[in-house]
Amino acid sequence: MKDGWNARWLRLYSHVGTHMDAQKHFDVGKHITCQKPLAPTLAESKEIHRTCVRAQKRFMVHENFRFQPWHRKIKELIQAGVLGDRLHTITQRMRTGDGYGPDAYLGRQPYFRTMPRLLMFETGIHFIDVLRFLGGEVSTVFAKMRTLNPVIAGEDAAIVLLDFASGAQGIIDGNRYNEANHPDPRYTFGTTVIEGSNGTLRLSLDGTLTLQPLGEQEREVKYAHARRGFAGDCVYSIQQHFLEAFQSGSPFETNGDDYLKSLAVLEACYDSAANKQIVKL
Amino acid sequence: MKDGWNARWLRLYSHVGTHMDAQKHFDVGKHITCQKPLAPTLAESKEIHRTCVRAQKRFMVHENFRFQPWHRKIKELIQAGVLGDRLHTITQRMRTGDGYGPDAYLGRQPYFRTMPRLLMFETGIHFIDVLRFLGGEVSTVFAKMRTLNPVIAGEDAAIVLLDFASGAQGIIDGNRYNEANHPDPRYTFGTTVIEGSNGTLRLSLDGTLTLQPLGEQEREVKYAHARRGFAGDCVYSIQQHFLEAFQSGSPFETNGDDYLKSLAVLEACYDSAANKQIVKL
Numbered sequence A, B: 001m002k003d004g005w006n007a008r009w010l011r012l013y014s015h016v017g018t019h020m021d022a023q024k025h026f027d028v029g030k031h032i033t034c035q036k037p038l039a040p041t042l043a044e045s046k047e048i049h050r051t052c053v054r055a056q057k058r059f060m061v062h063e064n065f066r067f068q069p070w071h072r073k074i075k076e077l078i079q080a081g082v083l084g085d086r087l088h089t090i091t092q093r094m095r096t097g098d099g100y101g102p103d104a105y106l107g108r109q110p111y112f113r114t115m116p117r118l119l120m121f122e123t124g125i126h127f128i129d130v131l132r133f134l135g136g137e138v139s140t141v142f143a144k145m146r147t148l149n150p151v152i153a154g155e156d157a158a159i160v161l162l163d164f165a166s167g168a169q170g171i172i173d174g175n176r177y178n179e180a181n182h183p184d185p186r187y188t189f190g191t192t193v194i195e196g197s198n199g200t201l202r203l204s205l206d207g208t209l210t211l212q213p214l215g216e217q218e219r220e221v222k223y224a225h226a227r228r229g230f231a232g233d234c235v236y237s238i239q240q241h242f243l244e245a246f247q248s249g250s251p252f253e254t255n256g257d258d259y260l261k262s263l264a265v266l267e268a269c270y271d272s273a274a275n276k277q278i279v280k281l
Helices: A016-027 A042-054 A069-079 A110-114 A119-135 A234-248 A256-275 B016-027 B042-054 B069-079 B110-114 B119-135 B234-248 B256-275
Strands: A009-012 A031-035 A059-062 A087-095 A138-146 A157-164 A169-175 A191-196 A199-203 A209-213 A219-221 B009-012 B031-035 B059-062 B087-095 B138-146 B157-164 B169-175 B191-196 B199-203 B209-213 B219-221
Touching: A042 A059, A042 A256, A059 A234, A059 A256, A069 A119, A069 A191, A069 A199, A069 A209, A069 A234, A087 A119, A087 B169, A119 A138, A119 A157, A119 A169, A119 A256, A138 A256, A138 B138, A157 A256, A157 B157, A169 B087, B042 B059, B042 B256, B059 B234, B059 B256, B069 B119, B069 B191, B069 B199, B069 B209, B069 B234, B087 B119, B119 B138, B119 B157, B119 B169, B119 B256, B138 B256, B157 B256
Parallel strands: A009 A031, A031 A059, A087 A169, B009 B031, B031 B059, B087 B169
Antiparallel strands: A087 A191, A138 A157, A157 A169, A191 A199, A199 A209, A209 A219, B087 B191, B138 B157, B157 B169, B191 B199, B199 B209, B209 B219
């Protein structure tokens, strides 16, 4: 990229290992929106963020899952109190089924096979961020990880138990080897169940959202979502958010300070799995 | 109960605190089938079993969940190899919704409110036993427990992660406060997903069982089950097993030696939750 480009901001969507170059662009006066993962390590991610702060440039992480229309609707419903005044549990279950057999991942993302950290680093981070979006800050993490397919280097299955500061709990149950019972597991990327003191919200693989207040029948919650773009057109939505916040000067929802909290949870997952114990944040 | 009764065996289905009296009946020559929980503590359960062994009397625990028709069919399918040669995960999710609000449990089982150990001791033990039935012996346990309803003494929500000696993992996710989206949550008492190297079996709340081999459509597995008696007529089935084994002299499937292994897993759950760490068995 040439320094002389007449642009006020840059989008960095290249391979994770290249984002450290972002520093150069901060230095020459560019604001940045950067694809996740930011960098191979937490230390490098922090360095990218520090560089941006030093240069007094704006920085947004392209973390699009929380911009999926179902997550926006679920957040709105929780805030409106439909589950009561106490959140009990957020359970996220993901089965993509794209990672079994000797040719796992070769078709779409062959570099998945050699990544030393796969499931949580590449995909689970989205759900960590979504759980923080819905449940608030995380206080403890316990995780177990496995490599089910022997042809790959990293983990392709993980179960993560979280405590939120609010007292709620989170469960992320991810597995890229086994399959979902739906033709398009990459629309919602999984099922989500949110339980509170007054009922349950459930998100299905086809985007259907239901509410079941305690003692009542489950009923569908209507909201706008469509098979357009990626995963409910969330890339369009995050870019819209970027432009609005950039023009108005208001904070980015997924700014560097916020996203480093999701990355700290991610690191805690790997620490917990390696050391077989709960990690406090 | 009078010692002079002309019976060769006794069924002890009374309250958990009364089963220690079983010793008297062993001493006067009775064989015993005893309802779970055997006793309030593991030590007392072991003492009941030791007494039976000393008296050279036969002893079977009335653990009926593994005799539910869906669990017999799932076991048969696993043994027939429909999931491949490696079991990945057994996930049991239970939501009974009978424990919310100020009058929780009063209608059916009011003593639930004062039990110091509720969910895992009273109900979760069934799923521990079912998971052992389907997945083999358990090598480690990690558990988190909560009391969601403040009017009760014990825990009404728990999440338990197990390692099986085979390398498979188990998840028991139980909660008696929040509800299932089915009119009769006490037919199967939950949903079960069994994943292996070649596919997935799924049990629904209405007893429907499906098989989805990797790369294929999910299809229903037909088997005999009916809304007769308790939970698929499993009480009839376990009594049939008792009579057959009693008459033939073959071992009871849920004999004392076997059931003490399920109880050891149960104790490990409470130890893990209290000490916030993995417990090895």
